[in-house]
Amino acid sequence: MGRKCKIFEGYAFTQKKDREDTNVWTCSKKNCNGRIVFCNGTMTSSSPHISQCVPKSTREQQRNMLRHNAKRKATDDLSSRPLKIARQLLNVQGAQCSELCSKDLDLVRRSIHRERHKSWPEIPKSREELDKFLLAAFEEKSIKTSMGELFLYRSDSGMYMFTCETNLRMMSLCTSLMGDGTFDRAIQHSCQLYTIHGYKDGYHIPLAFFPLNGKSEEL
Numbered sequence: 736m737g738r739k740c741k742i743f744e745g746y747a748f749t750q751k752k753d754r755e756d757t758n759v760w761t762c763s764k765k766n767c768n769g770r771i772v773f774c775n776g777t778m779t780s781s782s783p784h785i786s787q788c789v790p791k792s793t794r795e796q797q798r799n800m801l802r803h804n805a806k807r808k809a810t811d812d813l814s815s816r817p818l819k820i821a822r823q824l825l826n827v828q829g830a831q832c833s834e835l836c837s838k839d840l841d842l843v844r845r846s847i848h849r850e851r852h853k854s855w856p857e858i859p860k861s862r863e864e865l866d867k868f869l870l871a872a873f874e875e876k877s878i879k880t881s882m883g884e885l886f887l888y889r890s891d892s893g894m895y896m897f898t899c900e901t902n903l904r905m906m907s908l909c910t911s912l913m914g915d916g917t918f919d920r921a922i923q924h925s926c927q928l929y930t931i932h933g934y935k936d937g938y939h940i941p942l943a944f945f946p947l948n949g950k951s952e953e954l
């Protein structure tokens with residue numbers, strides 16, 4: 736989780752020390768010496784900013800603040816939609832976001848997306864890399880649903896299946912099951928995505944997914 740951020744006289748500061756009585760904040764601009772110290776809520780000392788460091792417009796400050804807090808929240812809470820996080824913070828921060836418009840919200844949403852992207856695994860570039868990735872994910876049990884259920888299984892022959900216990904239970908309750916493969920909509924570096932759909936109460940529900948290497952019907 737990132738550090739706390741605050742705006743003071745048009746400059747963005749990042750918190751360095753947070754003790755009960757003393758708070759030290761340093762300028763968020765790289766290589767700037769700007770620094771402020773607060774003691775029991777009152778500023779007790781400050782160091783000047785470098786000449787290249789200029790205060791930002793109110794709108795820019797508000798957007799930076801929202802962006803900073805949104806990025807913190809987005810890495811703690813990985814499943815909420817970026818725009819939802821930005822809107823929630825906008826409501827909480829209220830007056831501190833008075834100058835922002837929907838364009839700013841969109842910029843914040845994109846920053847959240849970029850921030851989360853940093854923690855994603857690299858996309859496999861070949862079939863071999865995909866196999867390696869899936870094997871590691873299977874062994875580490877790292878692919879889970881938002882409910883925390885395991886979502887990747889592997890057969891003894893090395894075939895992978897994306898599904899979870901809830902889906903498998905649902906499968907046993909379905910009145911009929913159908914399987915079909917799609918070739919043009921497959922996971923990258925696999926030839927087809929074979930899906931098992933269950934039929935229950937008038938709905939067809941996709942329940943299990945198999946990335947397959949071959950296109951042949953008998954796979």
Ligand SMILES: [Zn+2]
Nearest residue numbers: 762767784788
């Ligand atoms: Zn500065």
